[in-house]
Amino acid sequence: MLENGQRAVAGKLRVTLPVLLGRHCVAPILRSYARQHPKLELELHLSDRGVDLIAEGFDLAVRNGAVANGSSLRSRRLLSQRKVLCVSRDYLAAHGEPRTLEDLADHALLPYWRNGHGLVWHLPNAQGQLVDVAVSSRMRLNDLEVIADAATEGMGLAWLPYWLVRERMQRGELVEIWGDRPSTVMECSAVWPAMQYLPLRSRLAIDLLAVELEKWKEE
Structure with missing residues (x-):
């Protein structure tokens, strides 16, 4: 039995991130994830251009805004x-x-x-x-x-x-x-290629991002 998937997380994980959100919020979480799993190969690409996950071979993206599920992509809201x-x-x-x-x-x-x-x-x-x-x-x-x-x-x-x-x-x-007035809400989402079985390294990374980014909510 593998405890918490520690030895099972291995292989390459390619992630694309928007520059500022990636630098300030997401990259530190994923660096910690890589430290916890020495057999994981982590590639982080910070860019604000539109990235085609499937064509460019990315396993995961974090994107500003809400992203709807489609035939080729799946998504999960991470932060509002x-x-x-x-x-x-x-x-x-x-x-x-x-x-x-x-x-x-x-x-x-x-x-x-x-x-x-x-x-x-x-x-x-x-x-x-x-x-x-x-x-x-x-x-x-x-x-x-x-x-x-x-x-x-x-x-x-x-x-x-x-x-x-x-x-x-x-x-x-x-x-x-104007903090007592209504305000615009921004969301960010995890997005990944649709597949029958999501690799453990991707699934755990998404779960970790959801937990850790929750801490950025206002107290």
Whole structure:
């Protein structure tokens, strides 16, 4: 009898991860998994491009957003977290806090830009309903961590995943505004090729991610 599958976990496990979520949350868990199973060969590929799991030979992916099961892929939700509107205390001291969506026009904003366009923010209006807000800014950044750095330095308001700014908020470098209002929820999912028998190394990795990422939920 193999205790907890320790000796049975072997072979190659190829995993593709989005860069920031992978670096901050997922890769440390999978590195620990590899340490626990010396016969496991672990390949981690961090990239934000769309990856064809089957064509490129990946065993597992972690993807932002909910992913529906299909004929060729299976999925499992791993984590749901809010996106938070956050800012530094220095910025608030200098410029005050916006109270309404209309007030945002008088503030410096730090949107994420991709393919030459700023992504729409989904923020609560006066009735507490989430609405799309087109954001304009003199800053054009295509990296969420750089946006978090800019917000920490007092350069404006940022709308970011909680997992990315959690430690900054705990240290007091960033504070959340409108935290008592409805917020957009982000999900991440494990995705793998559909097959009759999922290898133990993949199944245990998915189970571990589900358990460990649960700890990233807000307390």
